[in-house]
Amino acid sequence: MARVTRKIGLSLGADICWPLCYEQILGKLALDIDFGGDRIGVECERVTIEPFDLRQPCRYDVVLDRLTHWYGPSREWIKKAILMDRLYVLNNPWSVQSMEKHTSYCAMMALGMPIPETWMVPPKAYEPSADLAPTLKRYAQLFDLGEVGGAIGYPLFMKPYDGGGWRDVSRIADEAALRKRYDESGKVVMHLQAAVDPFDSFVRCIGFGPQTHLVRYDPDAPLHDRYTRDKDFISDDEAQLLRDTTLTINAFFGWDFNSCEALRKNGVWYPIDFANPCPDSQVTSLHGHFPWLVIAKLRWSIYCAVTRKAFRRTLDWSPFYEVAAQDLPYREKLRAYAAIAEARFETTRFEEFCAQHLSHLDEVAWEFFGTADAKEAFRLKVTALYPKHEIEAFTELFWGRVQAWRSETAPKGA
Numbered sequence: 001m002a003r004v005t006r007k008i009g010l011s012l013g014a015d016i017c018w019p020l021c022y023e024q025i026l027g028k029l030a031l032d033i034d035f036g037g038d039r040i041g042v043e044c045e046r047v048t049i050e051p052f053d054l055r056q057p058c059r060y061d062v063v064l065d066r067l068t069h070w071y072g073p074s075r076e077w078i079k080k081a082i083l084m085d086r087l088y089v090l091n092n093p094w095s096v097q098s099m100e101k102h103t104s105y106c107a108m109m110a111l112g113m114p115i116p117e118t119w120m121v122p123p124k125a126y127e128p129s130a131d132l133a134p135t136l137k138r139y140a141q142l143f144d145l146g147e148v149g150g151a152i153g154y155p156l157f158m159k160p161y162d163g164g165g166w167r168d169v170s171r172i173a174d175e176a177a178l179r180k181r182y183d184e185s186g187k188v189v190m191h192l193q194a195a196v197d198p199f200d201s202f203v204r205c206i207g208f209g210p211q212t213h214l215v216r217y218d219p220d221a222p223l224h225d226r227y228t229r230d231k232d233f234i235s236d237d238e239a240q241l242l243r244d245t246t247l248t249i250n251a252f253f254g255w256d257f258n259s260c261e262a263l264r265k266n267g268v269w270y271p272i273d274f275a276n277p278c279p280d281s282q283v284t285s286l287h288g289h290f291p292w293l294v295i296a297k298l299r300w301s302i303y304c305a306v307t308r309k310a311f312r313r314t315l316d317w318s319p320f321y322e323v324a325a326q327d328l329p330y331r332e333k334l335r336a337y338a339a340i341a342e343a344r345f346e347t348t349r350f351e352e353f354c355a356q357h358l359s360h361l362d363e364v365a366w367e368f369f370g371t372a373d374a375k376e377a378f379r380l381k382v383t384a385l386y387p388k389h390e391i392e393a394f395t396e397l398f399w400g401r402v403q404a405w406r407s408e409t410a411p412k413g414a
């Protein structure tokens with residue numbers, strides 16, 4: 001029986017709190033897993049940025065990446081390691097780079113998801129270039145923005161086709177406001193999307209591999225209160241629908257980690273933003289939900305590293321489209337899409353693995369989130385984000401919410 005060590009790389013930028021917690025809990029787990037005839041330990045290390053030979057080997061089995069969406073050199077190193085070294089990475093870097101919100105809307109419309117009516121409009125202004133004037137002169141049709149707005153109906157949302165972080169998003173009440181906001185939108189290529197209005201519930205479903213976590217979301221609250229602490233806010237059937245929706249999206253795009261926003265109106269859940277392959281991961285936004293995320297990251301990355309789960313190098317959309325072409329009610333199609341997703345995420349095998357090899361994880365994490373080290377990780381994140389005079393109060397706020405989570409999830413006898 002060989003003793004082997006699997007290595008997990010953390011490819012990080014501004015993240016502070018979750019890596020500290022992840023590293024410390026992984027150390028405390030002291031893994032020595034009997035798997036496939038080997039005894040397997042798992043270590044992690046932060047990936048550094050440096051010149052690399054395209055043929056050099058990669059020392060990681062799994063990389064948790066948080067940089068690909070904006071930092072090219074790390075993205076290209078990851079691509080090389082997937083293509084040449086059998087690396088498993090979260091998330092698929094090609095997919096993160098090219099599947100903007102627009103693509104995600106189109107694909108999920110094709111699968112039958114109730115995405116609100118959405119149009120794309122050419123931008124108000126352009127970066128000058130040699131070919132621009134002849135192209136626009138020959139082909140750009142004059143259009144009446146009011147007609148497009150009328151076809152969609154008001155209120156509507158104007159937002160970038162490749163959005164993220166609420167940049168340039170506006171809620172538009174009428175045609176005059178649409179014209180004004182469009183004139184101000186400059187070079188940004190915009191979608192106009194029917195508002196789900198009024199909605200009676202807003203949920204974010206965080207997906208991590210086959211694990212999902214539902215949170216009622218309050219977009220009008222200050223940042224630290226947007227992920228609410230509500231419980232029992234939807235029925236079991238609705239929870240299953242949102243899980244199926246999220247896993248379908250994530251498996252389709254090769255995103256192991258993503259967050260799907262959906263709004264409910266008249267009993268229908270409308271997904272409105274689900275191209276979030278680098279979602280909120282900080283204690284300062286997730287607070288009482290933060291331990292769930294750290295534990296989910298640990299479970300899935302350890303599973304992928306120990307079992308050497310093969311990275312799916314192509315997205316292979318055909319099975320989804322084959323279901324879409326069938327004459328079935330949407331809910332049944334969604335169930336079939338989710339079955340493809342559960343198979344790709346190996347849900348059953350993953351759950352068995354966790355039960356057999358990671359049964360101590362919940363308790364180790366629960367203990368850790370009550371330590372001074374955990375509190376220090378929170379404080380460091382708060383210090384990076386808040387003005388000096390608020391550091392103490394917000395550290396206590398997030399600490400208190402995580403302690404509330406500990407009270408609710410305390411193991412028997414603790």
Ligand SMILES: Nc1ncnc2c1ncn2[C@@H]1O[C@H](COP(=O)(O)OP(=O)(O)O)[C@@H](O)[C@H]1O
Nearest residue numbers: 157163164165166167169193194195196219273
């Ligand atoms: N169709 C819509 N109906 C209702 N609210 C919407 C709609 N689209 C966007 N919003 C609101 O605007 C916010 C930002 O839009 P979103 O599409 O999530 O952009 P981003 O990708 O920047 O997060 C959402 O969280 C939601 O509160």
Ligand SMILES: [Mg+2]
Nearest residue numbers: 165166261273
């Ligand atoms: Mg959003």
